[in-house]
Every structure is written in structure tokens, then in C-alpha cells.
Amino acid sequence: MASIEEFKQEVRSWVEEALPAELRVGNRKNLPREALSLWVDALAARGWITPSWPTEYGGGGLDRKHAAALMSELKAVRAPIIGSFGTSMLGPTLLEFGTEEQKQEFLPPISRHEVKWCQGYSEPGAGSDLASLQTRAVLEGDEYVITGQKIWTTGADKADWIFCLVRTDPDVPKHDGISFILFPMHQDGVEVAPLTLIDGSADFSQVFFDGARAKAKNVVGPVNGGWTVAKRLLQHERSTDGGSEGGLSGAQKETLVQLVKREVGLENGVLADPAIRQRLAAQELEAKALRLTMRRAGEEARAGQTGRDIGSLGKYRWANMVKSEQDIAMLAVGTQGLGWDGPGFEGTQLDRTRAWLTTRADSIWGGTNEVQLNVIAKRVLLIPE
Ligand SMILES: Cc1cc2nc3c(=O)[nH]c(=O)nc-3n(C[C@H](O)[C@H](O)[C@H](O)COP(=O)(O)OP(=O)(O)OC[C@H]3O[C@@H](n4cnc5c(N)ncnc54)[C@H](O)[C@@H]3O)c2cc1C
Secondary structure (H helix, E strand, C coil): HHHHHHHHHHHHHHHHHHHHHHHHCCCCCCCCCCHHHHHHHHHHCCCCCCCCCCCCCCCCCCCHHHHHHHHHHHHHHHCCCCHHHHHHHHHHHHHHHCCCHHHHHHHHHCCCCCCCCEEEEEECCEECCCHCCCCCCEEECCCCEEEEEEEEECCCCCCCCCEEEEEECCCCCHHEEEEEEECCCCCCCCEEECCCCCCCCCEEECCCCEEEEHHHHHEEECCCCCHHHHHHHHHHHHHHHHHCCHHHHHHHHCHHHHHHHHHCCCCCCCCCCHHHHHHEEEEEEEHHHHHHHHHHHHHHHHHCCCCHHHHHHHHHHHHHHHHHEEEHHHHHHHHHHHHHCCCCCCCHHHHHHHHHHHHHHHHHHCCCCHHHHHHHHHHHHCCCC
């Protein structure tokens, strides 16, 4: 394998060719469709949507350092990073728990960004207490018949498949009767009802199952042993989206000072205000401290010195950090950040209000802040209950 420096050079030359200027704007909404689709194909052809997965499943076969170098080069030119529930959550879980047949069937389409997945975990009575889930799956021949309801299912209205937690044995302690199963969304017996959020978007839905069918061979891990699989997937969710160095460096591609300069400008004196300067400085320090903490934690975890739940620590601090980052940006914008609709506000100001609202959810998804603190206490600090 090439040295890291040689590899970075190779990535830079390739990116020069493969990435048009119009896409060098990071992960914005409404990127030009055709250019984006060519970019996805170009990445997929090299296995670089899932760079660390084995090549036989469509990955790039890179080791951790080369995969990290690739990501940092892509982020440096503000290339759109192509990620999904499939790449960050289901894929790594299947690599560990899937049968060979499941890996062959499901991983390559994920690594080509061809199939959209959603996550069927939460239910109206099972969020933080996830193991209380009631959605039933009953075996009929070589299929499970599924009945019940999920909620807050991100992207369910666009998803092709769902990875879902179901109760396969109601007569045992709650953690022992759960299975992790995969099935298609486009079938009779699956109904999706989108929910509109406070920021105006409708990214998630309620999903109703009434006799939906899943092949029995698509249970991942042992039947009734899904809780272990579910927890591992949550570890991946928490570390890719905030609890890892990679997640953080992605989130930090624009510093807060840059963000305030871009959105507020310099002319109104906001950056000269000592109160704001102090908060900006504290925020930048927090971001730097967190990056270093996660780098140390990553090394300790790789050396087997800590458990894999270290991602909860990163997710918890990251959620607080992005929320307070948006609080500062709102403070800087002043009353122009209070717009919701109608005249008197520019489009960017309305976006600011919505961005602030959106980050309120960061301390909820993937387990609330309180739940992360419980996990850190129990499985990182090993404090007895
Ligand atoms: C943006 C977003 C996207 C999401 N996407 C998905 C998805 O794709 N798929 C999916 O399955 N789910 C998804 N969720 C749901 C999410 O996982 C749940 O909202 C979350 O786990 C909390 O569950 P709940 O909403 O039922 O709140 P509850 O569990 O009812 O919690 C209510 C409050 O009680 C507190 N609490 C509960 N138990 C404890 C405890 N033991 N100790 C201390 N405090 C406690 C919580 O911290 C919270 O403040 C998403 C949520 C959001 C916000």
C-alpha cells in the first residue's frame, strides 16, 4: 500500500479530475443532481464511498489511516461526503454479524449508494427504553409476519429497505426476545405517514406494519439475540455522527468565527463585542479539546483499554457543542434570527432560525443526552448501578 503522503497525492490528483467546481461546497442541500450523481459513481467505482470495507463487498479495502487520509483530503476541498444509514450504521453491523449471504446481497448496493435504508428502532412506547418495543414478528414458513408501529423513522418515506427491531418472543425478559431483521419498505402491509418538524422539514415518519413480510433468512445475528446487534449498531451511529474524530472534523469544517463572519458580516460590530468574543473563544477551545479527547479515546479503544461505548462521550459533548454553537450564531444575528416566514427577513436569516431549531434534535437522536450519560457512567466509567 502507498505511503500516506503518496496516497494523499493520488487522491488530490484524482479529485482534481473527478470533482467539478460546482460541487466543492460541502454537503449542501440541492446540489446539482447530474454532477452529484457522476461524483457518486466516480467514488463508488473506487470503493471510496465505503473506503474501509473489504473490496469483495464494494469497499475500498483501505486501512484505517488511509481511509482517514482520504476523508481529510475530500473534506479539505469541501467535496460532498456520501453517507447514509447503510454506510454508517447497517454496513459495519452486517460486516460483524451478517451471514456471508447477507453481506453479498446487501453490502455492494450500499457501497454504490443505490439502496436507501431506514432505521426502525423507536416506537411510541419505546424510545430511551428501547427494549420495551412491541412490534411483533411471527414466523410463518420461511417468512416473518410483522405487525406494529415505529415512529421518528428518518427517511422512511424515501427508503427502499428497513433494518428493524421486532419482538420474536414475548414470553421472556424484554431484552431476550428481540430480533434484528431486514425487509423491503415497498410492499403491502407497510404504511408510511410523514411527520412535520418544528424547523419545517418532514424528514421522518410514523411507519405502520400490518402483515408486512420479511424473509426469515434476513434476521441478522441469532433469532431473539437482536439486542446485542442493536446495541452495536447504536455504537456505530453514535460514533460516526458525532462521537468520532471523523465526525467531528466533518462538523468543524467551518469554524464558528467563519460562520459568524459569513452570516453576520463585520460591519455591525458583532465580532468586537467582548461578550460574543468570549463565547466564541470558549467555543473554539471546547471544539479543540473535544477533538483531542476523541483522538485519545480512539487510541485507547484501539489499544483495548476502554469499551466501545466511548462514542457516547463524543456524541454527548458534540451535541452540546453544536447546540451552543448555534446559540452563539443566533446571538450574533440578533432579532433578525427570530424570523419564521414572511417579509422583513432575508432567506439566509430564515435559514438561520431553522438551523438553530434543527440542532435542538442533536441531543435527542441516537439516544438522548441523559441516555448517553447513563451509558458513559455504566459502560465507560464502569460505575456500579
Ligand atoms: C432528528 C431525530 C431523528 C431520529 N431518527 C430516528 C430513526 O431514524 N429511527 C428511530 O428508530 N428513531 C429515531 N429517532 C428517535 C430517537 O431515537 C428517540 O427520540 C430517542 O431515543 C428518545 O426517545 P423518546 O423520543 O421516546 O423520548 P423518551 O424516551 O420518552 O424520553 C423523554 C425524556 O426522558 C428522559 N429519559 C428517559 N429515560 C431516561 C433515563 N433512564 N434516565 C434519564 N433520563 C431519561 C429522556 O432523556 C428525555 O429527556 C430520531 C429522533 C430525532 C430527534
